[in-house]
Amino acid sequence: MIEVKDLVRQFKSGDRTIKPVNGVSFELEKGTLASIVGKSGSGKSTLLSLLGALDKPTSGDVVVDGVSLAGLPASKLTEYRRRDIGFVFQQFNLIPNLSAVDNVMLPMEFAGMRKAARLERARSLLEQVQLDPEKQSRRVNKLSGGEQQRVAIARALANEPKLILADEPTGNLDEQTGEHIIELLSSLSRDHNTTILVVTHDRSLAQKTERRFRLQQGKLSEETVRPRVGAGA
Amino acid sequence: MSVLARSVGNAFRNKIRTAAVVAVLAVAIGLALAMLVANQAVVGKVQELNASVGTVLTVNPAGAQGFDGGGEPLTTAQTATAAAVPNVVSVVGMKALRLQTETAASSSTTGTTTQQAGPGGGPGGGTSVVTNLQAAIDAGTLGNRNNTSGSTGTGSTGTTGTGNAGTAPAFSLPITATGIGAEVDTAGKALNITSGTGLGDYTVASTKALIGTTLAEKNSLKAGSTFTIAGTTFTVAGIFDAGTTFGNNAVYTTLAEAQALAATPGELSSMVVTVNSMENVDAAKTALQAALGSGKADVTQGQRNLQTAVSSLDSVKNISLVAFIAALGTAGLIILLIMVMLVRERRREIGVLKAIGARNRTIGVQFVLEALVLVALGSVVGAAIASFASGGIASALISSNSTTAATNQRGPGGGGFGGGLGGGGPFGGASQLLTSVTASASPGVIAAGVVAVFGVAVVGALVPALLTARIRPIEVLRGE
Numbered sequence: 001m002i003e004v005k006d007l008v009r010q011f012k013s014g015d016r017t018i019k020p021v022n023g024v025s026f027e028l029e030k031g032t033l034a035s036i037v038g039k040s041g042s043g044k045s046t047l048l049s050l051l052g053a054l055d056k057p058t059s060g061d062v063v064v065d066g067v068s069l070a071g072l073p074a075s076k077l078t079e080y081r082r083r084d085i086g087f088v089f090q091q092f093n094l095i096p097n098l099s100a101v102d103n104v105m106l107p108m109e110f111a112g113m114r115k116a117a118r119l120e121r122a123r124s125l126l127e128q129v130q131l132d133p134e135k136q137s138r139r140v141n142k143l144s145g146g147e148q149q150r151v152a153i154a155r156a157l158a159n160e161p162k163l164i165l166a167d168e169p170t171g172n173l174d175e176q177t178g179e180h181i182i183e184l185l186s187s188l189s190r191d192h193n194t195t196i197l198v199v200t201h202d203r204s205l206a207q208k209t210e211r212r213f214r215l216q217q218g219k220l221s222e223e224t225v226r227p228r229v230g231a232g233a
Numbered sequence: 234m235s236v237l238a239r240s241v242g243n244a245f246r247n248k249i250r251t252a253a254v255v256a257v258l259a260v261a262i263g264l265a266l267a268m269l270v271a272n273q274a275v276v277g278k279v280q281e282l283n284a285s286v287g288t289v290l291t292v293n294p295a296g297a298q299g300f301d302g303g304g305e306p307l308t309t310a311q312t313a314t315a316a317a318v319p320n321v322v323s324v325v326g327m328k329a330l331r332l333q334t335e336t337a338a339s340s341s342t343t344g345t346t347t348q349q350a351g352p353g354g355g356p357g358g359g360t361s362v363v364t365n366l367q368a369a370i371d372a373g374t375l376g377n378r379n380n381t382s383g384s385t386g387t388g389s390t391g392t393t394g395t396g397n398a399g400t401a402p403a404f405s406l407p408i409t410a411t412g413i414g415a416e417v418d419t420a421g422k423a424l425n426i427t428s429g430t431g432l433g434d435y436t437v438a439s440t441k442a443l444i445g446t447t448l449a450e451k452n453s454l455k456a457g458s459t460f461t462i463a464g465t466t467f468t469v470a471g472i473f474d475a476g477t478t479f480g481n482n483a484v485y486t487t488l489a490e491a492q493a494l495a496a497t498p499g500e501l502s503s504m505v506v507t508v509n510s511m512e513n514v515d516a517a518k519t520a521l522q523a524a525l526g527s528g529k530a531d532v533t534q535g536q537r538n539l540q541t542a543v544s545s546l547d548s549v550k551n552i553s554l555v556a557f558i559a560a561l562g563t564a565g566l567i568i569l570l571i572m573v574m575l576v577r578e579r580r581r582e583i584g585v586l587k588a589i590g591a592r593n594r595t596i597g598v599q600f601v602l603e604a605l606v607l608v609a610l611g612s613v614v615g616a617a618i619a620s621f622a623s624g625g626i627a628s629a630l631i632s633s634n635s636t637t638a639a640t641n642q643r644g645p646g647g648g649g650f651g652g653g654l655g656g657g658g659p660f661g662g663a664s665q666l667l668t669s670v671t672a673s674a675s676p677g678v679i680a681a682g683v684v685a686v687f688g689v690a691v692v693g694a695l696v697p698a699l700l701t702a703r704i705r706p707i708e709v710l711r712g713e
Binding site: 049052054075078079081083086093095097098106107109110111115155159 | 589593
């Protein structure tokens with residue numbers, strides 16, 4: 001379970017104080033697919049970076065399965081990112097000179113997994129995200145945008161994280177590929193019982209998630225709760 | 234994929250840039266290695282000089298120089314006095330003989346004659362005895378001219394009293410024979426025995442002898458062959474190469490044997506005294522002169538000009554060391570700047586690696602290894618450059634310094650660069666010593682240089698590697 005408690009992040013800009021995240025609180029049950037929508041500059045990415053321990057809040061706390069991130073030293077936050085968090089970025093952010101399978105193996109290498117085990121798992125994950133087997137050994141900069149995003153999702157799943165944070169995962173993809181990606185995230189959330197939080201400005205994409213939040217001027221409000229897309233009966 | 238494999242892959246991401254970086258590094262590393270090779274060659278030469286001729290003093294009887302002069306001979310007892318002087322590490326007594334060929338002796342009135350004159354240098358107080366050997370040097374113009382002047386004056390061929398300046402007989406050059414107390418030549422330098430063995434114990438009488446290469450060839454002798462001196466049969470124990478025509482027209486016996494041949498037991502023609510270091514030579518010379526007495530012995534430092542040579546080599550050594558350090562520093566700086574550039578260029582990638590859980594240490598090690606891959610490539614090319622260029626660079630450095638040394642030595646009045654014993658003898662030219670330094674890129678020196686280069690590269694790569702720790706992964710998302 002992810003608990004966000006009165007989270008605040010403020011910056012100084014000259015004489016002004018900006019609060020892109022201003023008292024945000026919510027909870028997400030394990031295995032939930034949720035989305036946060038909002039305009040550009042509304043603080044979506046800032047909120048995501050706080051949840052992923054890439055940035056520290058001015059106040060408030062994030063509690064993951066009962067463990068508070070506030071006050072954890074940098075080394076523990078790195079461990080938290082490695083073990084509990086998976087990131088999916090709009091620009092994919094893969095390592096361009098590595099193959100798809102090598103990219104997926106990276107987080108497992110950082111976690112100390114043996115080479116044979118991580119190779120096997122990487123190939124399995126790439127199959128799950130439906131990347132053609134012959135493309136698994138290809139350099140990622142030779143793959144299409146949709147294929148790269150599939151590799152990025154496989155990489156996010158590498159260490160079986162508790163929470164996947166996806167920042168505009170379909171922003172660089174055409175509509176049809178974007179649909180495939182969100183369906184993939186939905187099925188992975190269901191199959192792996194992984195909590196996925198998608199930040200997007202695309203309302204149609206957000207409508208396919210179970211819980212939908214809106215971030216406006218640093219304040220978060222929940223719009224609706226609906227059954228999971230493709231959840232079936 | 235391991236960190237090392239990833240580092241190697243990263244090093245070749247941009248092949249053109251990698252080639253350019255390796256080329257620049259290779260020049261710096263090659264220069265550093267060449268300077269190290271030159272430095273080591275000069276250090277070796279300086280040590281060799283300091284260990285031999287540069288620290289040698291020669292003691293002659295007071296008033297005697299070569300085969301000229303007079304006075305009282307030195308004695309074996311004086312070697313103990315000399316050995317007690319501070320900083321003296323060894324004293325070798327010498328007894329010089331001049332071997333007359335049988336042809337020359339037949340025109341002489343006696344078989345054994347004390348000699349007083351004779352150009353060409355060599356320890357004073359020589360005694361002539363007859364040998365069946367033939368001299369390896371033809372008299373030529375110089376020999377005949379010297380013989381003529383000698384026969385009218387001091388009787389170099391033993392014709393005093395019976396010589397006729399107008400009808401001098403066919404002249405044959407004498408052969409230098411020296412009794413030695415240790416396996417060194419008359420300049421105190423270790424004998425280079427090219428075949429056979431040494432004489433063993435040089436302090437006891439023995440009918441074994443060492444013979445110069447050209448003298449051996451002239452007389453068709455080899456190790457084990459025999460010849461006679463004053464009717465005594467000697468066996469050739471070994472053949473030596475003195476490096477000069479004059480030096481190879483010589484015979485060495487044990488000191489005791491030479492004294493017995495001359496019938497002057499306990500008498501020395503000269504002593505070769507070795508001082509522990511060049512810095513102590515002047516003090517030792519003064520102390521030695523005082524200990525032996527100025528009326529009994531003349532102490533000379535024949536190779537004083539070698540000090541200039543060694544001093545010149547020292548400056549080459551210092552220049553090459555400074556250049557080595559500078560080139561090494563340049564290589565380190567190149568690595569530093571390249572890696573800083575790469576870290577700046579890959580900030581986003583570093584942020585991503587951190588976002589997915591890489592430790593700062595892991596990323597730092599990756600960048601250090603990447604730098605070392607570039608350095609390894611640069612070292613391979615640099616070592617090849619050094620192996621070809623080190624000889625030329627060393628020669629250029631040495632010739633530049635020997636020119637300076639020569640200019641300084643000549644002074645405003647000009648004069649020769651040669652000097653030392655015998656004026657142009659085997660150690661007469663400091664310039665010869667300078668140019669005899671050969672810089673060869675030995676694997677050991679190259680390996681030591683490469684280790685130093687890697688050490689500097691690690692330091693150079695650590696700074697940018699530490700910079701990666703300051704990159705915050707949030708910057709990746711901000712850039713989205």
